[in-house]
Amino acid sequence: MTSEERRSEKRDWSLKDFEIGKPLGRGKFGRVYVAREVKSKLVVALKVLYKEQIEKYQLHNQLRREMEIQSQLRHPNVLRLYGWFHDEERIFLILEYAHGGELYKKLRKTGCLSERQAAMYIASLTEALAYCHEKNVIHRDIKPENLLLDHAGRLKIADFGWSVQSAAKRRTMCGTLDYLAPEMVENRAHDYTVDNWTLGVLCYEFLYGYPPFEASSQDNTFRRIKKIDLTFPEAPSVSAEAKDLISGLLVKDSLKRLSLQKILKHPWILKNTTPSEADKN
Numbered sequence: 715m716t717s718e719e720r721r722s723e724k725r726d727w728s729l730k731d732f733e734i735g736k737p738l739g740r741g742k743f744g745r746v747y748v749a750r751e752v753k754s755k756l757v758v759a760l761k762v763l764y765k766e767q768i769e770k771y772q773l774h775n776q777l778r779r780e781m782e783i784q785s786q787l788r789h790p791n792v793l794r795l796y797g798w799f800h801d802e803e804r805i806f807l808i809l810e811y812a813h814g815g816e817l818y819k820k821l822r823k824t825g826c827l828s829e830r831q832a833a834m835y836i837a838s839l840t841e842a843l844a845y846c847h848e849k850n851v852i853h854r855d856i857k858p859e860n861l862l863l864d865h866a867g868r869l870k871i872a873d874f875g876w877s878v879q880s881a882a883k884r885r886t887m888c889g890t891l892d893y894l895a896p897e898m899v900e901n902r903a904h905d906y907t908v909d910n911w912t913l914g915v916l917c918y919e920f921l922y923g924y925p926p927f928e929a930s931s932q933d934n935t936f937r938r939i940k941k942i943d944l945t946f947p948e949a950p951s952v953s954a955e956a957k958d959l960i961s962g963l964l965v966k967d968s969l970k971r972l973s974l975q976k977i978l979k980h981p982w983i984l985k986n987t988t989p990s991e992a993d994k995n
Contacts, residue, residue, distance in 0.1 A: 727799035727808065732760060738815075743767040744804075748811060758796065761807040768805070776875060781807065783851055784874040791842035793862060793872040812870050814863025821858050825923045829956055832920035833986030835861075836913060836959075837978060838869045843913070844974045846871075847906045853877050856912040857890050858919070891935055892925035896966050899939050907968040913977065914963025921952050926964065942966050955982035 735748040744763040751758060768777060784795040794810035814820075817835070821827065827835070839856070846853060855876040862870045895911040897904045918926040926945075927938040937943075944964050946957050959982045962972040977983060 727797055727806070729799075729801065729806070732758075734760065743771070743773070746809075751808075757811045759809040759811045761809055763805040763807070765800075765803055765805060777805070779879075780874045780877065783877050783879050787846065787849070787851070789842050789845045791838045791869055791871060792845070793870040809872075810864075810870070812862035812872070813865040814867060816859055817861040817863060817869065818858035820863070821920070821923070827920045829921065829951070829953060829982075830986045832917060832956075833983050835869050835920065836917050837983050837987045839871065839913060839916070840974050840977045840983075842869075842871050843909050844978075846877075847909070847974065849879070851877055851879050852906045853909055855890060855893070856909060856916065857893050858916070891932060892928055894939060895968070896939055896942070897968060899936050905968070907971050910963055910971045910974065910977075911968070914960050914971075917956070917963070918960050921956055922947065926960075953982065955980075955985065958982065 731752055732749040733752060735750065738746040738748055738759060740746070744761065744767070747760045747762065749758050749760040750756065763777070768774060781795065781798055784793070785797070788794075793812060796808040796810070798805065798807050800806065839861070843853065843856075851874075853871065853874065853876070855873065856871065860871065860873040862872050864870060893912050893915050895904060895908040898908060915925055915927075927935050927943065929935040929938055942964060944961070946952065946960075959972070959977070959980050962980075963977075965971045972980070
């Protein structure tokens with residue numbers, strides 16, 4: 715943490731501590747603005763949630779869990795949550811500002827990524843998830859919309875709304891359709907290996923421009939996930955090593971999926987990244 719970040723941390727925040735700038739985005743439950751903390755001049759993202767919406771959709775416990783989990787995580791590839799405060803109508807989350815925005819937007823703009831870029835993102839994600847899993851945190855909703863880029867292009871995992879901190883297996887079906895692991899689709903117990911599965915889905919999407927089990931309807935997507943209906947279109951730019959990594963992650967038996975340690979030692983990752991590059995991107 716920088717000295718500016720340390721100075722910005724305190725427990726009695728209020729809206730008067732910030733200069734509010736342009737809106738960065740809006741969602742179902744609120745909006746996000748760029749803001750600057752008056753004393754430290756630290757630029758942050760201020761996520762504004764409306765209590766009325768939180769109550770309407772009974773999200774109190776989920777939001778509390780998200781705040782508790784994200785605020786204790788300290789990793790260069792995990793978006794920081796510095797703190798929070800509230801007034802009568804709103805809850806404010808003070809988040810690290812990711813200048814580059816969502817990886818989703820970059821992916822939509824470029825269509826797909828080069829193998830080198832994809833491998834560096836997967837390596838960064840793998841290191842961040844290894845850190846989270848060591849703390850018994852399962853993210854459960856890794857997708858391009860929840861991956862942000864900072865001013866240097868470094869990837870940051872954001873939005874811990876579906877995350878849970880538990881060493882025990884879970885049964886809640888959560889996440890986003892195209893990224894769900896088979897055990898979730900089949901309502902079986904799941905553990906941290908659902909994040910490993912999602913790395914396989916993401917790697918495929920990075921290289922081909924769309925998720926591997928995408929279909930015309932939810933039922934068809936579920937069917938393809940259950941069957942592991944995985945095909946690799948003819949694309950000369952996608953190497954055999956990349957396909958091998960994806961195939962090692964998109965495995966129905968969660969115990970047989972590649973571990974995070976094996977991902978980082980996989981020939982495709984080693985060929986396309988170096989430790990210093992994986993740390994920076």
